[in-house]
Amino acid sequence: MKITVMGLGYIGLPTAITLAEAGFEVCGFDVNEKTIETLKGGHIHIVEPGLQEAFETAVAHGHLHFSAELSKSDVFYIAVPTPFYQDESGTHKADLRFVESAGRMAGKVLEPKNLVILESTVPPRTTEMLARVLSEESGIAMDELHVAHCPERVIPGNMMFELKNNDRIVGARTPEAAEMAAAIYEKVLEKGIVHKTDDLTAEMCKLTENTFRDVNIAYANELSVICDKMGIDVFELIRLANCHPRVNILTPGVGVGGHCIAVDPWFIYEQFPEEAKVIHASRVRNENKPRFVADKVVSSLAKVTDTVGVLGLSYKPDVDDLRESPSIELCHILQEKGVRVVACEPFAEASEVQGIPNVSFEQVMREADYLVITLGHSIFKNNKELISEKSYYDCVGMME
Ligand SMILES: NC(=O)c1ccc[n+]([C@@H]2O[C@H](COP(=O)([O-])OP(=O)(O)OC[C@H]3O[C@@H](n4cnc5c(N)ncnc54)[C@H](O)[C@@H]3O)[C@@H](O)[C@H]2O)c1
Structure with a gap:
C-alpha cells in the first residue's frame, strides 16, 4: 500500500x-x-x-x-x-x-x-x-x-x-x-487503541482536548495573579491542592503558546460565540498573562536602564517551535516599555528573533541585570545555581 x-x-x-x-x-x-x-x-x-x-x-x-x-x-x-x-x-x-x-x-x-x-x-x-x-x-x-x-x-x-x-x-x-x-x-x-466515530465528533474531540488544557491553564494563571496580590506562592498552593485525589491543576506560565492550545479554542468560539463563555474567558485570561508578567518585571527593576534577560523564547521546554509564543510577546511588551531585552533561546540559531536579540546562555548571564524565566529548557534547569545569583522572576516555578 x-x-x-x-x-x-x-x-x-x-x-x-x-x-x-x-x-x-x-x-x-x-x-x-x-x-x-x-x-x-x-x-x-x-x-x-x-x-x-x-x-x-x-x-x-x-x-x-x-x-x-x-x-x-x-x-x-x-x-x-x-x-x-x-x-x-x-x-x-x-x-x-x-x-x-x-x-x-x-x-x-x-x-x-x-x-x-x-x-x-x-x-x-x-x-x-x-x-x-x-x-x-x-x-x-x-x-x-x-x-x-x-x-x-x-x-x-x-x-x-x-x-x-x-x-x-x-x-x-x-x-x-x-x-x-x-x-x-x-x-x-x-x-x-483505535476508537471509531464520525468525522464531526472527531473534529470536536480534538478541539475539546486542547480547550480543556487551555481552560485549566487559565485557571492556574488566574490563581498566579490572585496569589501575587495575596503574597503567597502559587506553585506551593497548586502542589498542595493537587494532593487532593480529584484535583489536577496545571502549571501557570507566561501565557499559553504553540500551534494548538493557543489556537484551537478559537475554532469552537468562532462557531458558538453565544455559548462558549468559559472558553472565551480562558483564552482572554491566557492572552493577558504576558502583560501581567511585563508589569511585574518592570516594577521589580532596580533602575529603568537595567537589561532584562529572558530565558526561553519557544513556547515550551526543549523544543524549537516559536509559534504563538507568549515569551516573544513578553519581550515585545518590555521593549515597548523602553526596557533593553536580551533573550536566550538555545533552540534558535538566529542572532535575532522577531526583533529580539538572541544570545548564548553565557552572554545572557553576563549582560542581564534581571532575569525572567519563561521556560524550563534543560540548559536553564541545569544552571539553577548560576541563575539564582541574579534577581529573577520565575514564571513557571523552575527554581522551586
Ligand atoms: N505541532 C504540533 O505539536 C501539533 C500537534 C497536534 C496537531 N497539530 C496539527 O497538525 C497540523 C500540522 O501542524 P504542523 O505543526 O505539522 O505544521 P507545520 O507548519 O510544521 O507543517 C505543515 C507543512 O505543510 C506544508 N504545506 C502547506 N500546504 C501544503 C499543501 N497544500 N500540500 C503539501 N504540503 C503543504 C507546509 O509547507 C509545511 O511544511 C495543524 O493542523 C496542527 O494544528 C500540530
Whole structure:
C-alpha cells in the first residue's frame, strides 16, 4: 500500500517516518521545495528527539522517499497548517486555505478506492468541506469518497513514542473509510487503541482536548495573579491542592503558546460565540498573562536602564517551535516599555528573533541585570545555581 503524506512539518514528517517503520511505502510531499531538498539531502528540518535516527533508518530501508510532485497513491494523509487570523472586527477565524488547497491537489490525482485522512486540527465540519473539494476535483460523488478525520494528539518532544502509543480517534464519513483508516493505525500502534466515530465528533474531540488544557491553564494563571496580590506562592498552593485525589491543576506560565492550545479554542468560539463563555474567558485570561508578567518585571527593576534577560523564547521546554509564543510577546511588551531585552533561546540559531536579540546562555548571564524565566529548557534547569545569583522572576516555578 502506498501512502502519501501531504505536509512534512512537525506532524507530517514524524507521521511519514512512523508509517514507513510500520512497513508501508511512504512518499512525503510538501509544497515547500526547500523542505523536500533538505530531506532528500539526508537531513531533517525540525528539532525532535530520535527523529533524525528514525528518519535515516526509514530512508535506508527504502520505505520512505520524498517528492515535490504529487502523484497517485492508495492513501493521502493531510497534515497541513490550520492557523487562525483576525478579521477587520478582531474576530478570530480559522484559516482553512491550506486544507482546501491540499484537498484540491489530492482531488486531481484521486481514484475511487483511495482513502484520504485529514490529520490537521480543524473546526467543526471541515472534513465535510474537504470531501466536497475532493469530489469537485476528482468527479467522484461525495458519498462514494473514503474520507476520515484522525486528529493528531502527540506532544512535541515525545512524538516518536506517542505516535505509537497514544489512542487514536478515527472519525470516518463512511463505514468503509473507518475500516480502512483503522487498519492503518492498528499497524502503526503498539499500545494505543483505535476508537471509531464520525468525522464531526472527531473534529470536536480534538478541539475539546486542547480547550480543556487551555481552560485549566487559565485557571492556574488566574490563581498566579490572585496569589501575587495575596503574597503567597502559587506553585506551593497548586502542589498542595493537587494532593487532593480529584484535583489536577496545571502549571501557570507566561501565557499559553504553540500551534494548538493557543489556537484551537478559537475554532469552537468562532462557531458558538453565544455559548462558549468559559472558553472565551480562558483564552482572554491566557492572552493577558504576558502583560501581567511585563508589569511585574518592570516594577521589580532596580533602575529603568537595567537589561532584562529572558530565558526561553519557544513556547515550551526543549523544543524549537516559536509559534504563538507568549515569551516573544513578553519581550515585545518590555521593549515597548523602553526596557533593553536580551533573550536566550538555545533552540534558535538566529542572532535575532522577531526583533529580539538572541544570545548564548553565557552572554545572557553576563549582560542581564534581571532575569525572567519563561521556560524550563534543560540548559536553564541545569544552571539553577548560576541563575539564582541574579534577581529573577520565575514564571513557571523552575527554581522551586
Ligand atoms: N505541532 C504540533 O505539536 C501539533 C500537534 C497536534 C496537531 N497539530 C496539527 O497538525 C497540523 C500540522 O501542524 P504542523 O505543526 O505539522 O505544521 P507545520 O507548519 O510544521 O507543517 C505543515 C507543512 O505543510 C506544508 N504545506 C502547506 N500546504 C501544503 C499543501 N497544500 N500540500 C503539501 N504540503 C503543504 C507546509 O509547507 C509545511 O511544511 C495543524 O493542523 C496542527 O494544528 C500540530
